[in-house]
Amino acid sequence: EPDAAPSGRLSGRTVVITAGGTREPLDPVRYLGNRSSGKQGIALALEAAAQGAEVTLITGIIDAELPPELPGNLTRQSVETAHQLQQAVLGAAEHADMLIMAAAVADFRPAEYAQAKIKKSEGGENPVITLERNPDILADLVRRRNSSGRGPGVIVGFAAETGDEGTDPLDLAQQKLLRKGCELLVFNRVGEDLVFGQDQTEVHILASFGAQGVLGEAEPVHVTGSKQEAASAVVARAAQ
Ligand code: CTP
Ligand code: CA
Numbered sequence: 001e002p003d004a005a006p007s008g009r010l011s012g013r014t015v016v017i018t019a020g021g022t023r024e025p026l027d028p029v030r031y032l033g034n035r036s037s038g039k040q041g042i043a044l045a046l047e048a049a050a051q052g053a054e055v056t057l058i059t060g061i062i063d064a065e066l067p068p069e070l071p072g073n074l075t076r077q078s079v080e081t082a083h084q085l086q087q088a089v090l091g092a093a094e095h096a097d098m099l100i101m102a103a104a105v106a107d108f109r110p111a112e113y114a115q116a117k118i119k120k121s122e123g124g125e126n127p128v129i130t131l132e133r134n135p136d137i138l139a140d141l142v143r144r145r146n147s148s149g150r151g152p153g154v155i156v157g158f159a160a161e162t163g164d165e166g167t168d169p170l171d172l173a174q175q176k177l178l179r180k181g182c183e184l185l186v187f188n189r190v191g192e193d194l195v196f197g198q199d200q201t202e203v204h205i206l207a208s209f210g211a212q213g214v215l216g217e218a219e220p221v222h223v224t225g226s227k228q229e230a231a232s233a234v235v236a237r238a239a240q
Helices: 039-050 082-093 137-148 169-180 209-215 227-239
Strands: 014-019 024-027 030-032 054-059 074-078 098-101 108-110 131-133 154-161 184-189 200-207 221-226
Touching (some): 014 039, 014 082, 024 108, 030 108, 039 227, 082 098, 082 137, 098 137, 098 227, 137 154, 154 227, 169 184, 169 200, 184 227, 221 227
Parallel strands (some): 014 054, 014 098, 054 074, 098 154, 154 184
Antiparallel strands (some): 024 030, 184 200, 200 221
């Protein structure tokens, strides 16, 4: 049981956690963003620090409070865009034992950044925003690690899915776990009023085939409760 975990089970370990959403600028005053609050990622970072790990918390845009005094074994770095997040993760994860990607990374960014504020002109055409793909930080890192043998032994992804008619979001999460190649994937169902910014959450922690061998259990862990409770279950599972 996560609650029975001895404190300090991550002492001597280095953990990198990303939290919040990225923001992709369009012009000096506008951006593309998302509704991630960062609450879950912050809870994970505090939990890993409480378990004795040396933690780097990389935050994008967050809409949640960090404690005024961070634990001495937790360092925070702030970024804005997916590119900046990637650079920060690559730097921090090289010597880390564990990476937890709780950040909501923008899949696309505006293909062009306008140096001056985009103006509307009377009778002009409506502007069209062309997007281009951002790197997949998580999948790239798994690939690098698997080919070089260096990097975090435990990589945890997140998947927020709404599902749609005829698609079970849990199935989408299982497919995503295979696609990403990480050891664990934390799935939560999202909707306009579900999960984003809330204190309560419901998560399923799915393990890859390889991780299942280590964990010795095939059943995904299911937690309904506070983001703190979810964080403690995720960190306990990852520590295993
Ligand atoms: N992620 C990432 N880099 C991206 C997009 C996502 O590292 N450019 C990470 C997220 O931090 C998360 C996991 O990948 O841990 C899954 O993100 P998600 O958006 O659910 O997956 P995608 O592969 O982007 O698929 P989708 O088309 O469903 O958005
Ligand atoms: Ca995505």
